[in-house]
Amino acid sequence: MRERFRRFMFGRYGTDALNRFLSIAALACMGASILLRWLRVPVAETALYWGALALIVWSLVRMLSRNAWKRGRENQTFLRLRRGVTARFSGLRVRWRQRGTHRFYTCPQCKTSLRVPKGRGKLVITCPKCKHRFERKT
Numbered sequence: 001m002r003e004r005f006r007r008f009m010f011g012r013y014g015t016d017a018l019n020r021f022l023s024i025a026a027l028a029c030m031g032a033s034i035l036l037r038w039l040r041v042p043v044a045e046t047a048l049y050w051g052a053l054a055l056i057v058w059s060l061v062r063m064l065s066r067n068a069w070k071r072g073r074e075n076q077t078f079l080r081l082r083r084g085v086t087a088r089f090s091g092l093r094v095r096w097r098q099r100g101t102h103r104f105y106t107c108p109q110c111k112t113s114l115r116v117p118k119g120r121g122k123l124v125i126t127c128p129k130c131k132h133r134f135e136r137k138t
Contacts, residue, residue: 012064013071018078019059026055103138 029052036045065071091113095104102115107127116125120138127133 011066013062013066013068015063016071016075017082018075019062021078021082022055022059022062026052026059029055103136105136107132108134 029048033045033048033052036048062071062074098115101118103118105114105116105125106112107114107130109132110127110130112127112129114125114127116123116136116138118138122135122137124133124135
């Protein structure tokens, strides 16, 4: 059975990050649909249900496609968009971890985020990007 499936999938695209995202989004829509059915909101429940089915079908079509070049481009576009979103949250996570030892300021001229040690009194901070100098209390 495993060999049959392997032969069937030969030359097909398979799964990637976009397919995993579509599958998780479909599960989330299904869960929300079940919750809305429980809360007796029929219109939204039906819309979420059909949306989840559409996501599952889209995922299966991508997985079984033989046009690997096009699916690869779709995945690269998705990864680029995801990187833009996750980079912002990654920066916030770093700031949160370092909040006890450092202060973060924004350069008033070029809006670059700057990190300076806490507890040093008033400092003249020089932006490494635009060389603008400004004074802040740490």
